[in-house]
Amino acid sequence: MELFVILSLPGIWSTLLIVVVVLLVFGGKKIPELMRGIGSGINEFKKGLAGDEKEEPKKNKEE
Template sequence: MISGSIFLGMIGPWQIALIVVLILLLFGGKKIPELMRGLGSGIKEFKDASKEEDEENVKEK
């Protein structure tokens, strides 16, 4: 029986290439930049929110 941690550790270049091809087929070449832009803005908002929370914690002390 193969555990999940062993399976995840065996990801190689062929598996990554297959995932990239599947993403291209599902979303198309034109949608991927829009998806990445949305992902980037989401990460930026998360970082900004975490910085604000850290600043609030420092002010309280």
């Protein structure tokens, strides 16, 4: 069981390799734009979830 846990965790070299590949594919200027887009998408998703919770009590009062 311990061997499985050790092998499933990414090491420093594999993490470094992934970072280098991402930098090569997207470039240094494109990565902040991608992260900004992901962040705004997460915020919109959270707002959507909060909006659904606020709408449910209103629907119950109307019925």
